Amino acid sequence: MASKIVTFTLNGHETEVLVKPLTTLAKALREKLGFTATKCGCYEGNCGSCTVIVNGEPVLSCILPVEEVEGQSVLTLEGITPSEGLHPLQQAFHENFAVQCGFCTPGMLMISKALLDKNPHPTQAEITDALSGNLCRCTGYDPIIAAVQQVAEGTNSNQGGTHE
């Protein structure tokens, strides 16, 4: 079967991409469309670094064929980063030193964004549950959880900003 065109909404913009059968969303984003914020750590669904949001739900883009997002709405880290300054979650990650090498950060931010969109005031247990599929080998997780909690409590220096 020849390559085919997949059409979907990427960060609010109608997007087309020409792919071979079973090309993953992560590969399409990074290699075809130039959206490289999404990182691929393990290519097997274990690490969570490729997490993006499809129709409000976090999914792993490195094991999702891009054909499955035909007609759907995909949100990546590029889509929540303001043109100037930082998203409240990015700001909180910065303030809490929740970023060391940074490789897991795009996935951590997207899963946190998905959580706060569904549950603006999660408990620490709910944060831990939501983030449990995202691995970080630097921070020991506490600063990441603290950052999400800070945004949930609306106490970071960027609290005037929206979550979008």
Next chain:
Amino acid sequence: MTTQAYFRPRSLAEALGLLDEHGPAMLVMAGGTLAMPLINKGVSRPEKVMGLRQAGLDYVRSVDGGVHIGAAAPLSRVRASSGVPLLAEAVKNVAGWAVQNMGTAGGNLFAPPPAGDLAVALLALDAQVKLASHRRGERLVPLAEFFTGFLTNCLAPDELVVEIQVPKPIGKTVLLKYGRLYTNTPAIVSVAVRLLARNGRVNDVRIALNAVGPHPFRARQAETTLRGAALHAEIFAAASSTAAAECEPFTDPIASADYRRRMVNVFVQRALAQAAA
């Protein structure tokens, strides 16, 4: 990437027709959480793949106090809306949120141990699986008879798992998963127990185990030990050591076979005590 075709059938009939036409050369995939890692790594190089996300099999329906789950229902949907606490608890212990959004109830039956934890809950609940083929129609198989060995099952080459049927749970249920972490962790042992007690005696009981055998299974000898017995710590201990004796644990990077067997003893006992409490 050697895959030449990715089919996305829009109905069960279309899916069964594609399977009939292309046969076992076509890999069947639901959420992709098992198949895509193997394809990404080049371990699996299927020429044709069929994805079941659009095939109308993603429902979770309450039926007479039980639930019918479409084979391609995401685990997160099972967790949120099956109405059966034991199933929600089982899904809660499967990987992380994104995998629960992608992985499916039917697909989880094809996960090699120590993965595939949903099955212990389903076995304890006497679930049946509906299989369907283009030429031969549908049949219902008790889940306990579905598994035949490590990564093998009773599914014919022209059949798909289309639905999991869970009857109304009777008795008290408990699910315990023991791993090296509290969450998102491969099991050392998973145990699900359903216990129906009458007048201080065991009227009926199910004990299902995973990660300690070639596939999820019922510890039938341990169940027999318990039937009709008075609810007592001693009989739970006896049943647990029977379960430990009848399991066939394996060694992997998570735990040794010997340790797994010991933990069967501990966790079956614990689950029985909680179910009897």
